[in-house]
Every structure is written in C-alpha cells, then in structure tokens.
Amino acid sequence: xxxxxxxxxxxxxxxxxxxxxxxxxxxxxxxxxxxxxxxxxxxxxxxxxxxxxxxxxxxxxxxxxxxxxxxxxxxxxxxxxxxxxxxxxxxxxxxxxxxxxxxxxxxxxxxxxxxxxxxxx
Amino acid sequence: xxxxxxxxxxxxxxxxxxxxxxxxxxxxxxxxxxxxxxxxxxxxxxxxxxxxxxxxxxxxxxxxxxxxxxxxxxxxxxxxxxxxxxxxxxxxxxxxxxxxxxxxxxxxxxxxxxxxxxxxxxxxxxxxxxxxxxxxxxxxxxxxxxxxxxxxxxxxxxxxxxxxxxxxxxxxxxxxxxxxxxxxxxxxxxxxxxxxxxxxxxxxxxxxxxxxxxxxxxxxxxxxxxxxxxxxxxxxxxxxxxxxxxxxxxxxxxxxxxxxxxxxxxxxxxxxxxxxxxxxxxxxxxx
Amino acid sequence: xxxxxxxxxxxxxxxxxxxxxxxxxxxxxxxxxxxxxxxxxxxxxxxxxxxxxxxxxxxxxxxxxxxxxxxxxxxxxxxxxxxxxxxxxxxxxxxxxxxxxxxxxxxxxxxxxxxxxxxxxxxxxxxxxxxxxxxxxxxxxxxxxxxxxxxxxxxxxxxxxxxxxxxxxxxxxxxxxxxxxxxxxxxxxxxxxxxxxxxxxxxxxxxxxxxxxxxxxxxxxxxxxxxxxxxxxxxxxx
Numbered sequence: 001x002x003x004x005x006x007x008x009x010x011x012x013x014x015x016x017x018x019x020x021x022x023x024x025x026x027x028x029x030x031x032x033x034x035x036x037x038x039x040x041x042x043x044x045x046x047x048x049x050x051x052x053x054x055x056x057x058x059x060x061x062x063x064x065x066x067x068x069x070x071x072x073x074x075x076x077x078x079x080x081x082x083x084x085x086x087x088x089x090x091x092x093x094x095x096x097x098x099x100x101x102x103x104x105x106x107x108x109x110x111x112x113x114x115x116x117x118x119x120x121x
Numbered sequence: 122x123x124x125x126x127x128x129x130x131x132x133x134x135x136x137x138x139x140x141x142x143x144x145x146x147x148x149x150x151x152x153x154x155x156x157x158x159x160x161x162x163x164x165x166x167x168x169x170x171x172x173x174x175x176x177x178x179x180x181x182x183x184x185x186x187x188x189x190x191x192x193x194x195x196x197x198x199x200x201x202x203x204x205x206x207x208x209x210x211x212x213x214x215x216x217x218x219x220x221x222x223x224x225x226x227x228x229x230x231x232x233x234x235x236x237x238x239x240x241x242x243x244x245x246x247x248x249x250x251x252x253x254x255x256x257x258x259x260x261x262x263x264x265x266x267x268x269x270x271x272x273x274x275x276x277x278x279x280x281x282x283x284x285x286x287x288x289x290x291x292x293x294x295x296x297x298x299x300x301x302x303x304x305x306x307x308x309x310x311x312x313x314x315x316x317x318x319x320x321x322x323x324x325x326x327x328x329x330x331x332x333x334x335x336x337x338x339x340x341x342x343x344x345x346x347x348x349x350x351x352x353x354x355x356x357x358x359x360x361x362x363x364x365x366x367x368x369x370x371x372x373x374x375x376x377x378x379x380x381x382x383x384x385x386x387x388x389x390x391x392x393x394x395x396x397x398x399x400x401x402x403x404x405x406x407x408x
Numbered sequence: 409x410x411x412x413x414x415x416x417x418x419x420x421x422x423x424x425x426x427x428x429x430x431x432x433x434x435x436x437x438x439x440x441x442x443x444x445x446x447x448x449x450x451x452x453x454x455x456x457x458x459x460x461x462x463x464x465x466x467x468x469x470x471x472x473x474x475x476x477x478x479x480x481x482x483x484x485x486x487x488x489x490x491x492x493x494x495x496x497x498x499x500x501x502x503x504x505x506x507x508x509x510x511x512x513x514x515x516x517x518x519x520x521x522x523x524x525x526x527x528x529x530x531x532x533x534x535x536x537x538x539x540x541x542x543x544x545x546x547x548x549x550x551x552x553x554x555x556x557x558x559x560x561x562x563x564x565x566x567x568x569x570x571x572x573x574x575x576x577x578x579x580x581x582x583x584x585x586x587x588x589x590x591x592x593x594x595x596x597x598x599x600x601x602x603x604x605x606x607x608x609x610x611x612x613x614x615x616x617x618x619x620x621x622x623x624x625x626x627x628x629x630x631x632x633x634x635x636x637x638x639x640x641x642x643x644x645x646x
Contacts, residue, residue, distance in 0.1 A: 007395045010335045011315060041297065045289050046315040047153055048297050053335070165646050174498060175643040190641075193413065197501040203646060222416060223500040268501075274646075 001035075004044070011046055015054030020063060023074055024082050034064060034072045122198070122269045123150045123184050126171065126302065131180035133166055133326075140166045142326040144180070148319070150269070153296060155317035155334070156306040159404050163326045164306050165203075168272050171304075172201035184270075197225060199270040202263035204256055204278040207247050214243040217262060224266040231295075232265035238287055252279035260288055267299055274306045285309075289316060310397040320396065324404040334396070341394030342378055345371040350389055361402035373402065413502050417510025421493060422517045425485050429522060432481050433474065437529070440473050471530040475554050478522060479561045485518075486565020491573060498644040508636055511566065519558040527551050549617055553598055556624045560594050563631040570638040590627060597623055 001022070005014045019035075022028040035043075037051050055072055058064040063078045075081075102112055128146040132139070141163050148154065158164040169175045170182050173189050173196050181188045189195045209216055214236075221227035236243065239257035250258060256279035263273055273292075277285045293316060296303060307313050320337055322330035330337055341361075344351050351370040362373040373394055383391065489511055497507045530547075542550070564587045571583025597620050 005315070007393060009393055010339065012335065038294075038297065041293050042290065044315070045286070045293060047293070047318050049152070049318040050315070050335075169644075169646045172499075172646075173503075174646050176641050191503045191505060193503050193506065196498075196503055197413075199501060201499065201646070219420075220500060223413075223502060 001043075005046075012050045012053035012057065015040065015051060016057045019054075019058060020082055023063065023078055024086065026079075028074050030074050030076050030078055032074050033070075034074060036071050123302075125149060125185060126270070127183045127186075128167075128170070129180050129183060131170060131177045131182060133163075133170065133175070134178040140326055141170075141177075144326075144328055146321070146328055146331055148302070148321075148331070150302045151300045152318045153292070153303045153305065153316055154319045154321055155310075155313060156304055156321045156323070157308075157310060157400050158306075158323040159406065162323045162404070164323055165274055167323060168201060168274055168304070168306060171270070172196075172199050172272060174201065197223065198268050199272070200224070200263060200266050200268040201272045201274065202259050202276045203274045204259060204276050206255060207250075209247040211247055212244050213241060213247055213250070213258060216247050217258070217265075220262050220266070224268060226267035228265050228267055231267075232261055235261045235264060235291065238291070239284065253281060253284060254279075256280045257284065260291075264291055264295055267295075268301070270302045270304070272304045272306070275308065277307075277309075285312070289313070292316065310400055311395065314396045322400060322403065329403055338393065338396055338399065340375055340377050341399045342374045343371055343392045343394050344374055344386065344389050345369065345392070346389035354386060354389060361399075373398065375399070375403070413506040414509035414513065417497055417502060417507055418513030418517070419510075421489065421511055421514040425489065425514065425518060426521065428485065429481075429518065432478075433522075433525060436474055436477055437470065440470050469530060470533050471526050471550070471554075474522075474526045474529070475550075475557065478526075478554070479557050482518070482522075482558045483561040483565040486515075486562035486567075487569040489514075489562070489566055490569030494639070494642065495644050504639055504642060508639055512632060515559055515562050518562070519555045522558055523551050523555040526554060552621065556621070556628070557594075559628055560624070560631070561591070563628060563635065564590055567631055567635055567638075570635055570642075573638075573642060590631070594624065594627055 002014070002018050005011050019028065022034075028034060037048050037055075040046070040051050041048050055064065055066075058072075059066065062075055062081065064072050065075050066072055098112075126146075126148040128144045131141055131144040131146075133141040144167070156164055156168070166175075170177055171189065173191065176190050181190070183189065184195055187195065189199065207216075211219070217232055217236075218229075221229060221232070235241075236257075239254075239261065241254055241257045241261060247255075247258070256277055259276050260273075260280075263271055263276060277288055280288065292303060292305075305313060305316065314334070317334050320330060320332060320334045321328065344354055346354075347368060348365065348370040351372050355372050355374055359375040360372050361375050364371045378391075493511070494504070494507055497510075498504065527547075568580075568583050568587050571586075572580035575583075
C-alpha cells in the first residue's frame with residue numbers, strides 16, 4: 001500500500017494501480033478481499049466517489065468483482081491477467097528506454113550483454 | 122432527499138456593485154463540492170443566497186424547482202456554517218442544544234461524540250472559547266445537524282492542522298453514513314482537494330467551472346522539454362503559464378489532449394497540473 | 409408533532425427579553441423604595457406624569473414609575489429585538505415570517521406579564537399604605553393603557569431598527585421622525601401633556617375610552633404592518 005497519493009495522475013487511477021501492484025506482488029491473491037471503501041477513506045482521506053471510480057476501473061478490466069453486501073474481491077485469474085499485461089508492457093516501459101539511454105551513452109551491444117550476464121537468474 | 126440545486130440566472134447587486142452576474146449553476150445533490158474563488162470573487166454571496174440569507178436581485182435559487190428564499194421546509198434543511206466569533210454568554214452545550222431545536226435531523230449523541238473528539242468543553246461560556254475551540258463548535262453544529270445541504274464556509278480557519286485532519290475525517294465518515302450535499306468553500310485547495318467530487322470555481326462574480334474534479338484537472342497538462350519542441354507542440358493551444366530555465370521550457374497547457382497528440386509528444390515530458398495551479402491561472406486578482 | 413417555528417421564536421425571545429425585564433423591574437423597584445425612604449426623611453417628593461383621568465396623588469405610586477420608565481425600556485428592547493435576533497434565527501434556518509410572528513407574539517406576552525407584575529406591585533403598595541383614591545375602573549383603564557404603551561413603544565423601537573437596517577443614515581433618521589410623531593399621537597390620545605397641542609386632536613377627555621383604545625389598536629396594526637413590509641426580504645449579514 002502506498003503512503004500517500006501524488007499529483008502526477010488522477011487519484012482514482014492511482015488507487016486502481018495500487019491494488020494491481022498488490023496483486024502482482026502477491027500481497028493480494030486471487031479470491032482475497034481488497035480494502036473496503038471505508039478503510040481507504042479513513043486511511044487516505046479521499047472522497048468515496050473517487051475510490052468507487054478506481055474500483056470500477058478494476059471491475060471493467062476484470063481484475064476485481066463485487067460481492068453484494070460483502071465487498072470487492074480479486075477475480076480468479078487476475079494475477080495471470082495482470083502479469084501478462086505487464087509483460088506485454090515490459091518492452092515499451094523498460095526495454096525501449098534502456099536502449100534509448102544506451103544509445104545516448106554510446107554503449108555497445110556487448111557492453112549491455114555483459115551487464116545482463118552479471119546477474120544470476 | 123432532494124435532487125438538484127439550481128441557480129437560475131441569478132444576479133446580486135449591492136449598493137451599485139454587481140456582486141454576482143447571471144449565475145446559472147446546477148448541482149446534483151449528495152456530493153461533496155469544493156467551492157473555490159479568490160477573495161472578493163463572490164463565494165460567500167453565492168452561499169448566502171443558497172442559505173436564504175439574502176434574496177437575489179434577479180433570478181432565483183431553487184431546489185427541485187422550488188425557490189429557497191423564505192421557504193420554511195427548505196430553510197430548515199440548509200445550514201450555513203461560517204467561522205464567526207460568537208458573543209454568547211451561554212454555556213457551550215446549552216447553546217448547541219438550542220441550535221438542535223431548530224434542526225429536525227440533529228443528532229445529540231453524535232454532537233457529544235464530536236465534542237469529545239475535538240476536546241470541546243461543555244460547561245464554559247461560548248464567548249470565552251479560544252479561536253480553535255470556536256471553530257470546533259461551529260463544526261460540531263454543522264455536522265451534527267445532519268442537514269440535507271450543509272455548507273462550510275472556511276469553517277476551519279481557527280483550527281490547527283491536527284484539528285483540520287479530524288474535521289476532514291469526520292466530514293468523510295459522516296458523509297458515507299448519512300449521504301448529503303456538502304459544499305466546502307476554501308482557500309486550502311491542495312489540502313482539501315482529495316475530498317471533492319465536484320469543483321466549482323467562481324471568479325469576479327461569474328461561474329468559471331462547475332465540473333467533476335477529475336474531468337476538470339485532466340484538462341491541465343504541463344509540457345516540459347527543449348524550447349523549440351515545446352513551442353511547436355503548444356501552437357494553437359491555450360497556454361496558461363510558461364517558464365524557461367536555460368534551454369528547457371515548461372508550458373502549462375489548458376485543454377484536452379487527444380491520444381494522437383500525446384503520442385506526438387515524444388521527447389517531451391507530460392505531467393498533470395494540480396488543481397491549485399489550474400485555479401490560480403484561471404482566475405484573476407481582485408480588481 | 410412538530411412545534412411551529414414562530415412559537416419557538418416567540419417563547420425564546422420572551423425568555424431572553426423577559427429576563428432583561430425582571431432585572432429592570434428589580435432595579436426600578438429598588439430605586440423607588442430608596443426614594444420613598446429618602447423623601448420621608450427630607451420631606452421632598454417626586455412626581456411622574458400620569459394620564460389625565462387619574463386622581464391627584466397617583467403620581468407617586470410604583471405603578472407610575474414603572475409605567476413611565478417602562479416605556480423607554482421597552483422602546484430599547486424593541487430596537488434590540490431586530491438585528492441580532494433576526495440574524496440568529498435566519499442562520500438557524502427560520503424564515504423571516506416566523507421571526508416576525510414570534511417577535512409579535514413575544515411583545516404581547518411581555519406586555520401582559522409586565523402589566524400584571526406592575527399591577528401586583530401596585531396592589532401590594534395600596535394594601536400597605538392605602539393612600540390611593542383611584543376607583544377600580546380608573547385602575548383598570550390605567551393598566552390597559554400601560555399594556556398598550558408597552559406594545560406601542562416596543563413596536564416603535566422595532567420599527568426604527570428595521571428602518572435603519574440596510575438603509576442609509578438619512579432614511580434611518582426619517583424613520584425616527586415618523587416614530588416620534590406616532591408616539592406623540594399615541595400619548596395625546598391618552599391626554600398626557602405634550603409639547604405641541606396639535607397632538608391632542610382626540611383625547612380621552614372628550615371621547616370615550618373605547619374609542620381611544622380602538623385608535624391605539626389601529627396604530628399598533630399600522631406599526632405591525634410596516635414592520636412586516638420592512639423585514640419581509642431583509643438581508644442578513646453572513
């Protein structure tokens with residue numbers, strides 16, 4: 001869970017991403033209940049409508065579902081879904097900037113390969 | 122309880138000065154609104170009309186089509202909390218109980234709980250309360266009255282930061298348990314922004330913005346990068362502010378950016394602008 | 409069952425102003441007793457102005473002192489019943505109409521209570537000293553006049569305050585002048601000594617008391633109507 005929200009993007013989005021992070025990190029497993037609106041309001045002092053927006057975004061993408069009268073739960077297969085999504089974003093988010101930076105610095109393919117090799121799987 | 126609050130082409134004139142100019146405003150009930158405006162913009166006047174403290178010079182304020190002015194049923198469900206100094210010799214609890222007599226939904230147990238939370242003493246004269254305690258008392262009355270339309274006009278002015286946090290918590294919690302329309306008029310934009318669902322900006326007697334908060338702030342983008350590239354990107358756009366540092370320029374742009382435009386911004390840094398920044402640049406100084 | 413707002417306004421205003429009235433009466437009573445004792449020692453006496461239908465000697469009763477000073481007191485109460493009370497009630501979600509009705513209600517309650525208490529004090533004084541020669545009818549008329557006096561002066565005070573509220577200074581002074589005329593007419597009706605003879609147009613000496621009381625009621629009605637017109641749409645400061 002984050003300490004607080006920043007002003008880089010809408011708060012409802014940050015809430016959705018925070019829950020997604022927890023799922024990817026294994027903090028929240030498929031079938032677990034996610035923090036309730038009341039808990040999030042108490043913790044972050046934000047408008048419940050904002051939280052609802054964030055939850056709705058998660059529901060729309062199938063990450064989370066609502067059990068009437070009980071709360072919001074992580075959907076089965078959510079972890080897989082998010083993992084796949086992140087993997088397909090991995091190249092654009094991490095590899096491309098890495099290549100761009102390496103080009104800027106004039107590094108060779110071999111130099112980069114050496115760096116990778118120094119990491120054990 | 123109610124569905125919509127409407128300012129129908131409302132104007133307010135006082136001693137040859139036009140305070141509010143043809144205001145048309147429609148507010149859905151059961152939301153928390155932030156009302157922002159510079160000093161003298163007309164915030165308090167706008168709220169006074171809603172609370173029936175004054176009558177519009179032309180136009181009217183209505184709730185579900187019924188005019189509020191001098192309407193007994195509507196007036197008892199609208200409460201306007203201002204941070205005023207009271208000169209009453211009554212003891213605090215007695216004063217609060219007297220208020221309760223006029224408010225049909227007043228919850229005395231909740232009032233007592235709030236008094237404990239804010240450490241508001243029961244048995245001292247109202248006139249002897251410190252600034253912070255006076256604010257606390259106003260807040261207690263505002264919340265415990267549970268009026269369908271609750272207005273806080275900078276009601277936290279005397280409160281220190283810890284007290285303000287308590288206030289925000291109580292507003293949000295009670296709002297969740299007893300949904301109602303809450304209008305928070307404030308200068309502390311960054312601090313209170315996360316509580317707003319809707320934002321209303323008034324400037325020089327006119328409504329500039331009345332919108333969902335996220336929709337509004339999504340129209341603010343800051344573009345940072347090499348001067349020429351930023352200039353090329355901002356052609357034809359509304360630029361609120363520009364700053365140059367060496368070879369880098371940062372421009373504050375107002376307007377929705379399409380996906381295509383966002384893609385075009387390769388090499389430029391795009392970031393969201395805060396509500397406070399948007400507010401500052403969309404409103405003018407008191408003339 | 410919901411209590412009518414105007415009733416709540418009336419009773420709470422009656423309580424507040426009634427409290428001031430008790431203090432006022434206590435002080436006047438103390439002054440009266442003090443000066444009676446004082447005049448017994450020095451042989452000086454004091455006289456208040458009383459209506460022409462009263463017997464000689466009535467000028468020195470507690471009723472006369474309370475009646476005379478009470479008028480000024482309730483004029484001030486009327487003035488004070490305007491600004492802060494209207495602001496308080498509107499901010500409590502009460503309509504101007506309910507405030508108006510409530511204040512009118514409290515005027516009558518105050519007049520009846522004050523007159524009643526004054527009558528009791530007069531009765532006690534008469535019982536102890538037994539030196540007043542007014543008939544029962546004269547006293548009844550006196551106390552009726554006292555009640556009407558209280559109402560008129562209070563309403564005049566309220567009227568002046570309403571005129572001053574959110575109006576410029578010149579208009580406000582105009583209201584005071586109207587108020588003075590009203591007071592003179594009212595007093596003239598009851599046969600009191602006045603600076604200008606013209607105000608004694610009709611007076612209780614030449615016409616029956618019934619007509620005078622009726623004219624009083626008309627004056628009161630006119631004041632009440634004017635006050636309502638002035639306060640109907642009055643702005644309250646936020």
